[in-house]
Amino acid sequence: MTGNRNPLINGLLKLHITLCLIFIFTPIAGSFVFSLNSDRFPSLPLGSFSTEWYRLIWEDPLVWAGFFNTLLVGACVAAIATLLGFGGAYTDFRYKFFGKPVYLALALLPPTIPVVIMGLAMLAFLSRVSLSGNVISVIIAHGVMCSPFAMAIIRLRLSQMDPDLEAAAWNLGGNEWVTMRHVIIPFTKPAIYAALFITMAVSFDEFAVAWFVSGLNETLPVKVLGFLQGQVSPRINAIGSLAFVSSISFIVIAQILMRNPESKPS
Amino acid sequence: MLDTPIVHFDNVVKKFGSFTAVEKADFQIARGEFLAIMGSSGCGKTTTLRMLAGLEDPTEGNILLDGKKINGKPTWERDTPMVWQSLALFPFLTVQENVEFSLKMRKVPKGERRERARKWLDRLGILEFADRNISQLSGGQRQRVALARSLVTEPKILLLDEPLSALDAHLKVRMQSVLSGLQKDLGITFVYVTHSMSEAFSMADRVVIMSRGKIEQIGTPEEIYREPRNRFVAGFLGSSNVFDGRLKSSGNEVWQIETEHSSFNLKAPSEVQKTDGSPVAFAVSSENMSLATIGTPWAGNSIEATVVGGEFAGASATVFLETDQGQELKVQKGHDELKTVDIRAGQKLLVHWLPEHCHVLPGE
Amino acid sequence: MNTRPSLFSLTFSLPLLIWQLAFFLFPLAFLVALSFWTVRNFQMQPDFDTVNWVKIYSRSVFWDAYFRTLLLASASAVLISLTAFPASYAISFKLGENAKRWMIFVLIIPFFTSYLVRVYSLQVFLSDAGILNAFLGYLGLGPYSMLNNSFGTLTGYATLCLPLVILLQVFSLNFVNRDLVEAAHNMRCGRLRTVLEVIIPSAKAGLVIAGLFAFILSFGDFVSPLYLGGGNPPTLSIMITDITKSGQQWPRAAVVALTMIATLLTVAFAAIKFAYREAGK
Numbered sequence: 016m017t018g019n020r021n022p023l024i025n026g027l028l029k030l031h032i033t034l035c036l037i038f039i040f041t042p043i044a045g046s047f048v049f050s051l052n053s054d055r056f057p058s059l060p061l062g063s064f065s066t067e068w069y070r071l072i073w074e075d076p077l078v079w080a081g082f083f084n085t086l087l088v089g090a091c092v093a094a095i096a097t098l099l100g101f102g103g104a105y106t107d108f109r110y111k112f113f114g115k116p117v118y119l120a121l122a123l124l125p126p127t128i129p130v131v132i133m134g135l136a137m138l139a140f141l142s143r144v145s146l147s148g149n150v151i152s153v154i155i156a157h158g159v160m161c162s163p164f165a166m167a168i169i170r171l172r173l174s175q176m177d178p179d180l181e182a183a184a185w186n187l188g189g190n191e192w193v194t195m196r197h198v199i200i201p202f203t204k205p206a207i208y209a210a211l212f213i214t215m216a217v218s219f220d221e222f223a224v225a226w227f228v229s230g231l232n233e234t235l236p237v238k239v240l241g242f243l244q245g246q247v248s249p250r251i252n253a254i255g256s257l258a259f260v261s262s263i264s265f266i267v268i269a270q271i272l273m274r275n276p277e278s279k280p281s
Numbered sequence: 282m283l284d285t286p287i288v289h290f291d292n293v294v295k296k297f298g299s300f301t302a303v304e305k306a307d308f309q310i311a312r313g314e315f316l317a318i319m320g321s322s323g324c325g326k327t328t329t330l331r332m333l334a335g336l337e338d339p340t341e342g343n344i345l346l347d348g349k350k351i352n353g354k355p356t357w358e359r360d361t362p363m364v365w366q367s368l369a370l371f372p373f374l375t376v377q378e379n380v381e382f383s384l385k386m387r388k389v390p391k392g393e394r395r396e397r398a399r400k401w402l403d404r405l406g407i408l409e410f411a412d413r414n415i416s417q418l419s420g421g422q423r424q425r426v427a428l429a430r431s432l433v434t435e436p437k438i439l440l441l442d443e444p445l446s447a448l449d450a451h452l453k454v455r456m457q458s459v460l461s462g463l464q465k466d467l468g469i470t471f472v473y474v475t476h477s478m479s480e481a482f483s484m485a486d487r488v489v490i491m492s493r494g495k496i497e498q499i500g501t502p503e504e505i506y507r508e509p510r511n512r513f514v515a516g517f518l519g520s521s522n523v524f525d526g527r528l529k530s531s532g533n534e535v536w537q538i539e540t541e542h543s544s545f546n547l548k549a550p551s552e553v554q555k556t557d558g559s560p561v562a563f564a565v566s567s568e569n570m571s572l573a574t575i576g577t578p579w580a581g582n583s584i585e586a587t588v589v590g591g592e593f594a595g596a597s598a599t600v601f602l603e604t605d606q607g608q609e610l611k612v613q614k615g616h617d618e619l620k621t622v623d624i625r626a627g628q629k630l631l632v633h634w635l636p637e638h639c640h641v642l643p644g645e
Numbered sequence: 646m647n648t649r650p651s652l653f654s655l656t657f658s659l660p661l662l663i664w665q666l667a668f669f670l671f672p673l674a675f676l677v678a679l680s681f682w683t684v685r686n687f688q689m690q691p692d693f694d695t696v697n698w699v700k701i702y703s704r705s706v707f708w709d710a711y712f713r714t715l716l717l718a719s720a721s722a723v724l725i726s727l728t729a730f731p732a733s734y735a736i737s738f739k740l741g742e743n744a745k746r747w748m749i750f751v752l753i754i755p756f757f758t759s760y761l762v763r764v765y766s767l768q769v770f771l772s773d774a775g776i777l778n779a780f781l782g783y784l785g786l787g788p789y790s791m792l793n794n795s796f797g798t799l800t801g802y803a804t805l806c807l808p809l810v811i812l813l814q815v816f817s818l819n820f821v822n823r824d825l826v827e828a829a830h831n832m833r834c835g836r837l838r839t840v841l842e843v844i845i846p847s848a849k850a851g852l853v854i855a856g857l858f859a860f861i862l863s864f865g866d867f868v869s870p871l872y873l874g875g876g877n878p879p880t881l882s883i884m885i886t887d888i889t890k891s892g893q894q895w896p897r898a899a900v901v902a903l904t905m906i907a908t909l910l911t912v913a914f915a916a917i918k919f920a921y922r923e924a925g926k
Contacts, residue, residue, distance in 0.1 A: 129865020
């Protein structure tokens with residue numbers, strides 16, 4: 016690109032990228048390795064290969080209950096956040112109105128508020144309106160945190176749409192509702208699926224809010240936190256690895272759905 | 282019924298906030314007419330078309346379609362299909378599904394929908410692509426899909442918003458003949474918005490010229506070319522030199538106009554009445570002006586000017602000059618005629634033309 | 646077309662608005678009210694009493710925690726930005742289009758792993774008899790104490806923020822007009838000077854926003870300071886969890902939370918103002 020290339024500096028820069036990646040991925044890879052290691056406190060040299068921790072969580076009914084709660088919450092949150100996010104994205108795409116910056120701020124700000132504070136505020140508020148301590152409260156809280164992600168993904172897709180497309184459909188005789196069904200939704204469909212899966216993955220990870228808000232019905236991340244606070248158990252690695260694999264599966268599915276949305280088998 | 286115009290713009294005004302996009306548009310479009318609305322970008326031509334389509338609401342005035350007022354009626358309740366500049370084809374539908382779209386919106390049964398769509402695809406010569414995806418088509422083929430999609434309901438009027446601007450020159454010319462042929466065959470009204478004079482003049486029966494929201498002139502291409510109404514139109518056509526002056530004497534045959542340069546003679550216009558002393562503007566086409574070395578004899582009107590530069594394109598060249606008073610002139614000539622004069626920059630030359638080549642601008 | 650909102654437009658715009666008002670803005674507003682409530686016999690009572698504000702603000706423990714959190718978050722933002730920049734610069738300017746796309750994909754992966762699990766894994770690496778110290782032992786170094794101190798906390802912050810900061814920096818560097826860089830070289834501006842005087846000023850807004858995100862995330866995080874920093878002395882977020890767990894002193898936790906929000910808003914506002922300040926007057 017530029018004329019003066021210095022191989023030494025370029026080499027050092029690439030080494031720096033590698034070091035950053037090692038720093039970022041070592042804990043992730045470590046967690047996988049530890050989950051298959053017999054030692055309770057792994058160190059060098061590593062202990063022997065073992066699936067003990069996976070067997071333990073497999074046999075723990077609490078983990079299963081937490082897992083199903085997480086799935087249930089994730090599915091509801093994905094549906095709610097995607098619906099809300101779609102509405103917000105379409106509103107931003109289509110309309111200009113007084114107070115729009117406030118609307119957008121309200122829609123997009125939640126992820127910037129620390130989860131501890133969100134958890135505190137929501138638990139305090141939801142307990143006042145008798146919504147705390149159950150799965151619904153977790154779904155509400157996750158809906159707030161996840162809808163901005165869904166909105167951003169769908170808005171991005173809408174911005175790739177020829178702005179005349181909607182007007183063309185109106186012009187060809189479809190009213191606004193019909194056009195929504197036959198043009199806007201088909202066009203944004205890949206993003207809608209992506210939003211469903213990504214908000215589900217985010218919900219999987221939002222343990223802190225769940226911890227504060229949920230009482231008896233624990234979701235998986237809350238369970239993880241319980242392990243950390245109580246007896247430290249390498250079972251967390253096994254759970255974490257499984258959660259990671261499920262999250263990544265959601266993302267890969269979303270990626271496949273997002274790819275080549277224009278090409279259609281004929 | 283047949284003698285009522287299909288479209289009547291009755292003193293239509295469109296404002297966006299404090300900006301006036303269209304100012305008192307008042308004109309009619311005849312049944313079966315090919316009307317072009319022409320102007321540079323931002324002149325209000327597209328807004329005018331969108332108001333007719335029902336995509337914008339007029340701020341004042343009425344729009345009548347087939348003698349009925351259509352203000353406030355949403356576009357999906359009108360039969361005014363439009364072809365977009367971007368074509369706005371649905372990328373998630375096949376060619377066939379795109380063409381069927383408006384029939385589907387009108388709840389036409391599936392079998393009939395299919396048949397009618399295929400008829401139009403066939404008519405436009407793209408039936409073989411019916412099951413293809415839009416992204417697999419060439420620019421010209423997409424153009425035809427857009428036309429078929431708009432015509433499938435067999436409307437009385439078709440609106441086109443610069444549909445050819447994305448095509449290369451060759452394809453553009455071919456599509457122009459497809460469009461005019463189609464319009465003649467169908468006998469329906471086309472309203473065609475463009476910034477290109479060649480597109481407008483080669484296809485349209487009548488042309489509307491707009492500038493800054495105002496209609497400057499409406500007429501057949503020939504009328505507009507021969508008799509521009511005002512300075513804007515003369516300038517927009519791009520090849521005229523406009524002179525300002527006062528009428529010194531108006532004879533039956535010849536008018537004498539006093540300008541800051543000198544006095545010019547021109548053939549008395551039959552359709553314009555002016556009293557002596559009133560201001561007059563007239564245009565002289567750059568093709569009708571000639572250049573000569575100072576001192577050589579000439580006929581008619583003349584003025585001295587300095588060469589600024591030249592533009593050489595194909596068989597002809599345009600020489601740009603400036604008079605001592607600062608007026609810019611352009612003269613368009615074949616290369617052979619230019620051989621006799623020295624047209625280097627800085628050279629002083631004589632520009633001359635005949636009185637019958639002066640056209641008085643009636644709108645000034 | 647018309648100014649009166651239609652049923653159609655309200656169907657799509659209102660649900661999100663109502664949801665975020667009811668479950669985001671109201672809870673935060675409720676926090677303000679809560680901070681004036683009083684606690685008697687382990688029961689919260691609606692009240693209008695400034696006692697919580699006075700109690701919290703008069704404690705040196707609070708101010709110690711406040712400035713420690715501020716310092717840690719600022720250090721995190723600066724150190725992570727500085728660490729990220731060479732990598733972001735190299736990704737944006739030195740890698741081909743394909744490698745760049747792969748890098749972005751790879752850097753997104755950490756967002757879908759549990760932060761908590763990563764922190765637990767880091768504990769294993771950083772502890773006194775952990776993997777890192779065992780490795781250093783082979784080299785004849787250490788052992789070093791890397792857990793339950795600021796080093797541990799900052800390492801955790803970096804795990805959380807580094808991928809995001811690199812991504813945001815890469816996106817802003819991608820927008821730097823490549824002609825500017827060539828023009829600078831053409832005017833004999835050296836490599837390093839071009840980076841400092843052309844590239845960084847051009848990408849300033851994005852770089853500042855990236856640092857701001859690191860600050861926001863670190864300031865509010867309670868996992869790293871608790872499990873890697875040892876939790877003692879506490880940061881503000883640990884303080885909130887401590888106060889809520891010990892008895893019913895939620896109004897005091899609300900005071901801490903509101904102070905955090907005010908600080909975050911002030912810093913965010915100042916950073917954004919700085920980021921978008923134009924050259925010249």
